[in-house]
Amino acid sequence: MMGIVLPACMFGLTLSIAAMLYRMFHSESSMADRVLLLDSLSFILIGIVAILSIWLNSTAFFEAILLIGIIAFTSTIALSRFIERGVVIVRDREHH
Amino acid sequence: MSAIGNIIEGLVAVLVVLGTVIILISTFGILRLPDVYTRAHAATKASTLGLLCILGGTFIHFLHTHQLISIRLLLVIFFVFLTAPVAGHMIIRAAHRASVPLASISARDALTEDFGVPADAPPDIPADAVPDKRPDGR
Numbered sequence: 117m118m119g120i121v122l123p124a125c126m127f128g129l130t131l132s133i134a135a136m137l138y139r140m141f142h143s144e145s146s147m148a149d150r151v152l153l154l155d156s157l158s159f160i161l162i163g164i165v166a167i168l169s170i171w172l173n174s175t176a177f178f179e180a181i182l183l184i185g186i187i188a189f190t191s192t193i194a195l196s197r198f199i200e201r202g203v204v205i206v207r208d209r210e211h212h
Numbered sequence: 213m214s215a216i217g218n219i220i221e222g223l224v225a226v227l228v229v230l231g232t233v234i235i236l237i238s239t240f241g242i243l244r245l246p247d248v249y250t251r252a253h254a255a256t257k258a259s260t261l262g263l264l265c266i267l268g269g270t271f272i273h274f275l276h277t278h279q280l281i282s283i284r285l286l287l288v289i290f291f292v293f294l295t296a297p298v299a300g301h302m303i304i305r306a307a308h309r310a311s312v313p314l315a316s317i318s319a320r321d322a323l324t325e326d327f328g329v330p331a332d333a334p335p336d337i338p339a340d341a342v343p344d345k346r347p348d349g350r
Contacts, residue, residue: 121225125232125266132239139243148307149248155299156242156255159263159292160235166270167228175274178284181267185291192299200306 122171129164133157151195158188220276224269231265234258246315248307256300263292 139145140153162184169177194204241254267289274280308323 117225118221121229125228128232128236132235135239135243146248146307146312148303148310148312149251151306152248152252152255152300152303153242155296155303156238156259159259159296162288162292163231163235163263163266166266170224170228170270170273173277175278175280175282178282178288181288182284182291185288185295189291189295189299193302196299196302196306199303200309 118170122167126164126167126171129160129167133160133164136160147199148196151192151199154195155188155192158184162188217276220272224273224276227265227269227272231262231269234262234265238262246317248312249304249314252300252304256296260292260296264289267292 136153136157140150140157145153162181165177165181165184169175169181198204235258238254238258241258242251245251245254267285271282271285271289274282274285314321
């Protein structure tokens with residue numbers, strides 16, 4: 117049963133990533149829209165790697181899952197600060 | 213395979229399929245909803261729930277097959293549950309301050325009405341510098 121369910125779920129998640137990429141390259145999308153899509157796209161990528169680790173019955177991908185999660189959060193925070201203030205790291209608080 | 217093994221395998225399959233279906237519904241919402249604020253509603257809430265279902269299924273599978281309580285997987289679940297709402301909030305606050313327009317069917321913009329923050333104001337604006345837009349002093 118798992119041999120059918122897991123590839124079907126990975127196909128569904130891949131379809132979801134394709135739809136998000138279509139929306140990301142759509143001309144009416146704003147910058148915040150694209151950052152939002154990048155955030156949820158990385159969540160779906162975590163889901164695909166988790167299903168892959170069930171399928172291969174291996175615990176070797178858990179570090180990859182953890183790292184994708186951390187990098188996704190950090191990049192989302194950095195990009196949204198860039199949209200908000202035009203800079204990512206504020207050195208001089210008086211002028212920003 | 214034993215009966216309990218079949219039950220746990222079925223539980224894992226149900227959790228993974230449920231997570232996939234929730235993520236597909238969230239993607240449908242992202243494709244169909246009119247502006248970035250409503251799309252953030254679909255993206256952050258639904259994909260977080262779907263991802264938690266998939267990761268819970270993974271955790272139960274490795275708990276059964278390897279007798280392994282994976283700290284890394286629990287850490288990922290905790291981290292995603294903690295950071296996904298924060299990231300969604302940050303993006304939407306940045307979008308509102310960068311004056312991304314609302315959908316044309318929106319009735320009112322409660323954030324601008326309440327705080328009166330102009331679109332190009334510095335973010336650390338003091339509270340007394342914003343003019344009070346409520347004459348009744350609430």
